[in-house]
Each structure stands twice: as C-alpha cells, then as structure tokens.
Amino acid sequence: MFDIRIICDPADEPDITRALTAAFDCDPIERRPAHDGYRVRLYTKAFHPDPPTPDNDTNA
Incomplete structure (x- = not known):
C-alpha cells in the first residue's frame, strides 16, 4: 500500500482518476482545492493489484 497525492x-481530473483506478486498487479518491486556488489536489x-496466477492447465 502507498499514498498518492496529485x-x-x-480539467485533467477525470483522466487522472480513470488512470489511477485502472492501474491500482484504490480507496476512494479525495478531492481538495490546491493552495493556489486554481488547481485541485x-x-x-x-x-x-494481485498478480495473475499462472495457468497450469495449458497443453503446451
């Protein structure tokens, strides 16, 4: 487990949220205003994610 802060x-928030949830199993993403008043944190x-288990049933 690790913490992520972005x-x-x-305007980039939806794409970043999709990329994070596709790459990792995430807790709910919290959104807060950045200190500059324009960007978001x-x-x-x-x-x-759990690594895939090898398929030992193949006839190779």
Whole structure:
C-alpha cells in the first residue's frame, strides 16, 4: 500500500482518476482545492493489484 497525492488542473481530473483506478486498487479518491486556488489536489491510498496466477492447465 502507498499514498498518492496529485496536484492537477481541474480539467485533467477525470483522466487522472480513470488512470489511477485502472492501474491500482484504490480507496476512494479525495478531492481538495490546491493552495493556489486554481488547481485541485487528489489523495488516495493505492494497493498493487494481485498478480495473475499462472495457468497450469495449458497443453503446451
């Protein structure tokens, strides 16, 4: 498990959220305004997905 914090333009938020949830098992992504008043901060805890198990039933 590891923490992720991203500061981004609000227009990029949907793409970043999709990429994070596609790459990792994430807790809900929290959104907060950045200190500059324009950008947003995204926070989440991410977990590496379980590696795929090898398929031992193949006839190779």
